[in-house]
Amino acid sequence: MIVELPDTTTSQVSKTLVKIREEGGVVALGRVLTLVIATAPGSEEEAIEAANDASREHPMRVIVVSSDPEEAPDLDARLDAEIRVGGDAGASEVIVLRAHGDAARDEESLVMGLLLPDAPVVTWWPGASPDVPGQSPLGRIAHRRITDASTKPDPQHALHACATSYTPGDADFAWTRLTLWRAQLAAVLDQPPYAPITAVKVTGAIDSPSTTLLAAWLHLQLDAPTTYELTPVEEGSHGIHGVELQRDGGTVELVRDIPGVATLNQPGQPTHHVALPRRNLRDCLADELRRLDPDELYGEVITSGLALLGDAEAEGVHA
Known part of the structure; x- marks a missing residue:
């Protein structure tokens, strides 16, 4: 009615x-x-x-x-x-x-x-x-x-604006869209071998603030040299394209090569196909409404994580 x-x-x-x-x-x-x-x-x-x-x-x-x-x-x-x-x-x-x-x-x-x-x-x-x-x-x-930084004319600038204006209780869908990626990468790192990560590379479209935020999270959590590459939209799909985690024993690759499906390659293991769809508004909103207290991890990543990533860029680590 x-x-x-x-x-x-x-x-x-x-x-x-x-x-x-x-x-x-x-x-x-x-x-x-x-x-x-x-x-x-x-x-x-x-x-x-x-x-x-x-x-x-x-x-x-x-x-x-x-x-x-x-x-x-x-x-x-x-x-x-x-x-x-x-x-x-x-x-x-x-x-x-x-x-x-x-x-x-x-x-x-x-x-x-x-x-x-x-x-x-x-x-x-x-x-x-x-x-x-x-x-x-x-x-x-x-x-x-x-x-939602991705709706702004310059999503990357909007993401950094979120960092400077952050107040506990703030949230952005650029972070919410990372939930499936973070869960999959965490599951990979929970499996043997438990060798430390020596380098991280994240790739994605230039209109994807989630790509930058994922690089900031990995850099903050793994304390490894991190590079992130933002490609023009016309050269590939929107959103995050893939993540490479380098170890002495080989490289773990999680690449979303077709919409909604990512390929997971690990040394000494068969190739796996993982469902990694882009999350819609309903999923992102429902996810954020599950908690009504400040998201402390997001606050740490959007402020400290992005700042550390900026230091890495100044040192020439950014690609």
Whole structure:
């Protein structure tokens, strides 16, 4: 069910929610968190679809704040709202707020009256995000703040901006997309022989901040000389292409040569094919919502790991 509320207020939206619950039996009990999605006009549906899918694992209230920062500042203040429940909202209830004029200037006030009481708040910017998410109006009220460097015009620059603006509780999908790669590499290193890694090489597309972040994680964890190569998109597929771990006894190679499937080569062992699909928005969002405390490992990698990788680059280790 979708209820349209043109030219309304947050108070009227809240009252309508109560009315819908009383008349239709839709309840807020069991909602474990409030997800606030800050997006540009026209980009709401993809984010809502991902949130609806993720809500089946994490029942929640979804508040979508849609505004255009480049909109003429002299427009009359106006708030158009939409409430989705039932089959149109998965296991959540979705409130879409389309703000214009002065109504779009105070995002915090727009959502404060709609947050679930005593429930954690997660803010997600699927596209453009503030320079310092932790100090933004929607970031200050959140326990977790999620960005996506890969959606920016310059993903590599956006990743380093995440490092300089990092506040405990921040997260980026560039890190979330590494979960399967990190698990597979950790499994390889848990097998004999247990010889130390002497060199690491990571390759990927230039529009893949995950490639740089994977190199930073490996450099931080293995303390081995690390190189990473970023290739133009037209020369290969998007995302991470492969990882080489060099030992005295030979090189371990994990290469994603076809979409969704990687080839694992280890000295003295047969070639294995490993499922390594690129994670979609739903998977990344559901993964990040599994923890509502700061991701300390991400914080260490995005700050210290990237900095160490920068030192390696200055020493000529970067390829």
